[in-house]
Amino acid sequence: MSTDVLKVKQLKKAFQSGQQQQAVLNGVSFSVHEGEYVAICGPSGCGKSTLLNILGLLDTPDSGEYYIDNLLVSDMNAEQRAQMRSRRIGFVFQAFNLIDEYTVLDNVALPLKYRGDSIRQRQARALECLEKVGLADKAALFPNQLSGGQQQRVSIARALAADSGIMLVDEPTGNLDSKNGDAVMALLADLHQQGTTIILVTHDPRYANMAHRQINLLDGQVVSSTSAVQPLEQET
């Protein structure tokens, strides 16, 4: 039986817009099983990034419940949330969010700094992750010496470094041409095959179809949750 790694119940979030409150999430509920690949889809402005930021513990809902590994994170204090984030969540952003002054290796090693690993352990792990994304030979370079597609692969290596098992991916191809976009999506499919749970926000229906399941948001609610035509291959 599959285990829920993430579960949200009746999430609500509103933002102040001038004099008015704009309800962005209006009672969103779903769960994600371990090892699933889920795409969150919906029109621009429907709240996809807001939802992903809440799932990634970068933002808090106004109400509702959020569980990671069956633990209620919406009730945790800031320190507990930070610990949960560094232990369980890897984030990949559209804009890569790499630190220009750090080498590629140091960017990937950064999430490990908060876990008490030695420098040698951090660098060895970072190199291992760079190997997984095919960029070990770029370890000593700086981000601006890489192409956009390579930078996104570095940011995926960084998300892998902490071995968190859950990867939240927000429009990873938004700043890439189609060739680099396809390479990044192929890498995500590979990581999923190796067991990573992936939650992807994308505008591109072609990429959304690579996911195991699509959760469609409209007007702040989940309007449908559809499985891909091809179910995931089951191990025999």
Ligand SMILES: Nc1ncnc2c1ncn2[C@@H]1O[C@H](COP(=O)(O)OP(=O)(O)OP(=O)(O)O)[C@@H](O)[C@H]1O
């Ligand atoms: N920090 C904020 N303050 C005020 N309004 C916000 C904030 N963040 C998001 N919003 C508003 O919430 C709504 C949803 O934004 P969000 O970025 O989650 O949508 P999205 O579905 O990811 O959009 P897109 O597909 O265009 O990236 C938008 O109307 C946006 O203006």
